[in-house]
Amino acid sequence: MTSSACLLLLGGATALHVGPRAVRSPGAARSVSTMGLLDGLAEATKHLPIQQMIDQRVAKVSHILMKPGGSMTIEEARAQFEAWKVEIGGDSDKFAEVARRVSECEQTSEKGGDLGYCTRLKQLPRQIDDVVFVKEPVPGVYGPIGTKQGLHLVYLHSCGEPMGRTEALFDPPNSLKEKLNQVGK
DSSP, X not given: OOOOEXXXXXXXXXXEEEOTTTOBOTTOSSBGGGSOHHHHHHHHHTTSOHHXXXXXXXXXXXXXXXXXXXXXXXXXXXXXXXXXXXXXXXXXXXXXXXXXXXXXXXXXXXXXXXXXXXXXXTSSOHHHHHHHTSSSOOOXXXXXXXXXXXXXXXXXXXXXXXXXXXXXXXXXXXXXXXHHHHHTO
């Protein structure tokens, strides 16, 4: 008994076509081979959030974190964040300076709060995602934003579409960063 298999790749989604006797889904009345193309794609991507499949923009983000449990009340902490926003203005260098001085994030404070390049629903808490990946993001300072880690002040440097595979192969190595930085200007 032999079976043939074919792997179909469409826009990052994967569907597996297997011969008629090879695989049956538990409780399914038909084999994988008789599934329609859309059924196969739906099965292959059923565990991915729809928004993540649609929104593949890349954002350059930095943050300042104030962890919960400190000596400040929530009102005092919010007032402190507002004071930092005034001090920073729209200056990314000033944001990095303040982050080095006051952020309680062990991983990023020494790097000026730099979280690097992030995609939706992967690296950032949902509350920050909702601010960074709005329909038409505007670079600048946002917050305070509350998450389970604490309060964040976020600097959005840029947000834009990732390069296609062909572009990435033929463009110089830093061109993605340059293009994303141009989005913010």
